[in-house]
Amino acid sequence: MIKSFRSLILTCALLPLALPLAAAPLNTSLPPKVAQALKASQLGDNALSLVMLPLTGPGTPTVYNADTSVQPASTMKLVTTFSALEMLGPNYQWKTEFYTDGTLSDGILHGNLYLKGGGDPKLNMEKLWLLLRDLRANGVTQVTGDLVLDRSYFVQPALPDFDDDGGDDNAPFLVRPDALMINLKALRFVARNDSGKVLVAVEPPIATIRVDNQVKPLNSKDCSGDVRYNPVTQPDGSISVVVSGELGIGCSSQTYLSLLDHPAYAAGAVRAIWGELGGSIEGADREAAVPKDARLLARAFSPDLAEIIRDINKYSNNTMAQQLYLSLGEKFRTDADTDDGRAAQRVIRQWLAQKGITSPHLVMENGSGLSRAERVSARELANMLQAAWKSPYQAEFMSSMPIVGLDGTMRKRLKNTAMAGEGHIKTGTLNTVRAIAGFSRDSNGNTWAVVAILNDPKPFGASSVLDQVLLSLYAQPRAVDTSPKL
Structure with a gap:
């Protein structure tokens, strides 16, 4: 399978870029009001990469500066979440488990208590409380040994710190992923x-x-x-x-x-809840792998992936996106992969190649867009959205994105316009990036894939340009409805 993937990638590299978008006619200039908005924001035309592609009904695609390698910011999460939907499945779940190497007698666990992380992106305090309740229901009240944390599920890549805003080490949005991440370490x-x-x-x-x-x-x-x-x-x-x-x-x-590292937070949270439940752990906190002959005491499962990606896309959760990215790598890691990050990028490229999508500009570092290394072109992202529209999981993917004017990161944008409720749009923001990508409807009720990415040293106020992209897309010429009436 890997050899066939590689040969397909080499074949696709020799093909023309983005054949689905090359069909005539094409608009290769900016919509007039978008060009005006760029000028008003003191931005050059080349700062914007734009693709508007009709998916249903008539419409002329707009392709402008679409083959430039750009920083996508959080619109990169669409690549991570859609690839995960197709490769892991919408009902994929993560698990977190308690094990012991000791014996249980009269409520006393004579031995160590192991907590094994499985990469759950949404292991919150409520879920941990329920898991500890299950442990208590299974007869455990006192642990004589240590609390041992097993964080070996991921093979973590060595990535640089992200300091886009000056490096606030305590900011929750900068929390790194971990195999045993509890409550986003907040x-x-x-x-x-x-x-x-x-x-x-x-x-x-x-x-x-x-x-x-x-x-x-x-x-x-x-x-x-x-x-x-x-x-x-x-x-x-x-x-x-x-x-x-x-x-x-x-x-x-x-x-x-976010003030503690992952082991300190996990151990502290377990001890705090376990103490509230009347339990005690006499030993120390340490890290080690669960022994092969250890006995399972309790297990908890995450929500389905289809629910997880709603949190990632609607609220642009960077840490959960990185957890998902590493989970893809862990699932498909081979001996040739040095870490789960490299494995994830490899399988995503192979997955795109299988769909006939050429992606020479795609660079993925952590899958969240919170990176200065990640790159994509507007054409590549639009081609992926076109493939998503035809996917069996289109509904789950589309519903994970913010609804224009209603929720998520689009809740306050275009709220009092005709666009409210007409688009499912993922946003992206870095100091030098403003971006949108997703699905939006025109005034005739037809759905389009839209990608608009601004890269500029000072893109301040540029969100108005992207809003104008959606408004211009919506204002397609009114079509005559010729469909038969019952």
């Missing part, structure tokens, strides 16, 4: 002034995270006060979060921070 801090006294809570209540509450309560009901959260690492390795500022009566403030 700590939620909530400050409340309910009765003239400010209380600050952290969830989950991990023992190594301490709160230094310095918030000044205000007597007024003005909720405009600024509450700040400043983490400070202590000599013993614990982290104190200094919470300062002012908060009015009846007001609250919250933020999410």
Whole structure:
């Protein structure tokens, strides 16, 4: 199979680019209002790569600057999620398991408790709580040995840190993937002034995270006060979060921070919930693989992949996209692959080649678009969308994208226009990138694949250009309905 994939890739490399989009006639210039919007934003015409391809009904494709290698930002998630839908299947699930190498007697587990990660992108606190409840229901109350974390499921690539916005190490959107990722490694801090006294809570209540509450309560009901959260690492390795500022009566403030590495967060979350359930673990926290003769104690499954990709695409979740990308690599990794990242890029290229899609510009680093290395052309992405429209999983893929003017990252865009509700569009944003890609309808009810990617050192305000792309697509000449009436 691998040899046939390689020969197909070599064959496709010799073919003309994007044959489906080469059919005449073609519009090879920008729609007038899009050109005007570019000029108003002080952007050159070549900053934009654009493809608008009719999928149903009549329409003339627009292909402009479509074969330029560009940074796609989060529109790259469409490649990751659609390829996963087809190669893993919409009902694919991940699993997380507890094992032991000891014996259970009268509620006491004499031995170690192993937590084996399976790469679940959505192992949240509720799911972990249920898994620990199952462990308790199976008769375990006390563990005499260690809490051992098995994070060996992924072979992680060595990737550079992403510092597009100056490198805020505590930003949850920068969390790296992990085979045992719990709750996206996020700590939620909530400050409340309910009765003239400010209380600050952290969830989950991990023992190594301490709160230094310095918030000044205000007597007024003005909720405009600024509450700040400043983490400070202590000599013993614990982290104190200094919470300062002012908060009015009846007001609250919250933020999410990523302050611990994956092992510390996972172990801390397990111990916090297990303690709340009345359990105890006497040993230390450490990492090791589950022994081959270990006994399964409890298992939890993730939601189906079709649900996972909704979180990835609608809310542009970078970490979940990277988890999915590595999961593809793990599934199809061979001895020739040095890590799951390289394996994922290889199988995605092979999958595209099988569909007859030539992709010389495609470069995937982590599959999320949160990267300066990732590249694609507008034509390649549009060809993939065209293939997705014909896929048995088209409905699942399309419904995972934000609906224009209604939800996800498109919730506030084009809200009060004729475009509201007419498109399923994935957005992408980096410091030098603004992008949209997905499916959108025109005023005749016909569906188009649309890809518009702006690369410029200063694309500020350029989202208006991309909005104008959708408006121009919608404003196709009104067609006469000649369909028979019953």
